[in-house]
Amino acid sequence: MHKLRLMIPGPTPVPPQVSEAMARPMIGHRSKDFAALMERLQSKLRQVLQTENEVIVTTSSGTGGMETAVANTVNPGDKVLVLEAGKFGERWLELTRVYGADVEELHFEWGRPYDLEAVKARLDAHPDIKAVFATLNETSTGVVHDIAGLGALLKGRDTLLVVDGVSGIGGIDFNPDETGVDILVTASQKALMVPPGLAIVSVSAKAWQVIEKCRSPRYYFSLKKARKSLAKWNTAYTPGVSLFFALEAALDLILDEGLVNVFHRHDLMARATRRAVKVLGLELLPPEEYASPVVTAVKAPDGIKVDDLRKLLLDKYGVLFAGGQASLKGKIFRIAHMGYADRMDVLTAVASLEMALVELGYPVQLGSGVRAAQEVFLGGAE
Ligand code: PMP
Numbered sequence: 001m002h003k004l005r006l007m008i009p010g011p012t013p014v015p016p017q018v019s020e021a022m023a024r025p026m027i028g029h030r031s032k033d034f035a036a037l038m039e040r041l042q043s044k045l046r047q048v049l050q051t052e053n054e055v056i057v058t059t060s061s062g063t064g065g066m067e068t069a070v071a072n073t074v075n076p077g078d079k080v081l082v083l084e085a086g087k088f089g090e091r092w093l094e095l096t097r098v099y100g101a102d103v104e105e106l107h108f109e110w111g112r113p114y115d116l117e118a119v120k121a122r123l124d125a126h127p128d129i130k131a132v133f134a135t136l137n138e139t140s141t142g143v144v145h146d147i148a149g150l151g152a153l154l155k156g157r158d159t160l161l162v163v164d165g166v167s168g169i170g171g172i173d174f175n176p177d178e179t180g181v182d183i184l185v186t187a188s189q190k191a192l193m194v195p196p197g198l199a200i201v202s203v204s205a206k207a208w209q210v211i212e213k214c215r216s217p218r219y220y221f222s223l224k225k226a227r228k229s230l231a232k233w234n235t236a237y238t239p240g241v242s243l244f245f246a247l248e249a250a251l252d253l254i255l256d257e258g259l260v261n262v263f264h265r266h267d268l269m270a271r272a273t274r275r276a277v278k279v280l281g282l283e284l285l286p287p288e289e290y291a292s293p294v295v296t297a298v299k300a301p302d303g304i305k306v307d308d309l310r311k312l313l314l315d316k317y318g319v320l321f322a323g324g325q326a327s328l329k330g331k332i333f334r335i336a337h338m339g340y341a342d343r344m345d346v347l348t349a350v351a352s353l354e355m356a357l358v359e360l361g362y363p364v365q366l367g368s369g370v371r372a373a374q375e376v377f378l379g380g381a382e
Helices: 016-022 032-049 062-071 087-098 116-125 147-154 205-213 223-230 241-257 259-279 306-317 343-359 368-377
Strands: 005-007 054-059 079-084 102-107 131-135 160-164 183-187 198-203 295-299 319-323 332-336
Touching: 005 343, 016 241, 032 054, 032 198, 032 241, 054 062, 054 223, 054 241, 062 087, 062 160, 062 183, 062 198, 079 087, 079 116, 087 102, 087 131, 087 160, 102 116, 116 147, 131 147, 147 160, 160 205, 198 205, 198 223, 198 241, 205 223, 241 259, 259 295, 259 343, 259 368, 306 319, 306 332, 306 343, 319 343, 343 368
Parallel strands: 005 319, 079 102, 079 131, 131 160, 160 183
Antiparallel strands: 054 198, 183 198, 295 332, 319 332
């Protein structure tokens, strides 16, 4: 038997209630039932995203949501600032370049948070920057960036703040409205516990003004069209109806648990994972105060090949961790505790990691990491 335990930062495990919703008989997307679903979804999405802004759902992956944000706000030649500290910051760079923006770039070491002093200096040097593109949870490094601090820098400026919250929303307590986020992008397959296939984009009143005037070509990803349809509780094109059913089931689970409890659960799982990893003598990639509540990035132990470790964990224990991406390939592995995950999943991750390390000849004391995580859960240790 091979039982898969998915511990990658998306797609994440799907709760049975969500799978069951996916199996419901199909309905017409121009029906009253679908309109009623759209209306309920709008209210539930605003609660979970903690925003009063309109929320648009498109049938695409998270990158489609990112492209939606760029295509609807950036004209060729517009000056934008992109903050890059990992693989998904790079995606903002690629997208803004494709749409012909005049891109100001700020690069930060992978595994470190944004340096807001540097951001401020660049904004001051270029008062014509029209939009800033940032990442809430940089999945490739396990860093949560200080988007509230970034928002504070932008207060009183006309600049739009566009945030990729793809891997953070639903696991990290983040308030886009208080922060001054104009466009927040997320996706179904991470902390929101839905299979891949939906991008979710919230849009502020200030962003709508920019969108109205934007000249960039767009068709499927037109926010103006999506908004017109949303006003009739509909979508411009055939939506992934089953995924919309699934999204409502997942949002219900989150709201039933309570947002505060959901965020606390993620924070607790992350603290336990970090504590266990450190007790095993391994090093975290990011500084602890910026470490993500939804994914823990761990440096490869000396003398151990990450691919060997991941292969053994998967083949023998059915545990799938993520490796490093791009320049971090072979240098880190990542343990996700995101969405439909709880304390026992963390203990499974740590216990299997201990066994795999021993089998690869890396000296750890069996049970020491598990115990450290258990102590965090019982409140005995930070
Ligand atoms: N941004 C972040 C932070 C992500 O983690 C991901 C997916 N790993 C994406 C964007 C891209 O989303 P997708 O793969 O759904 O297009």
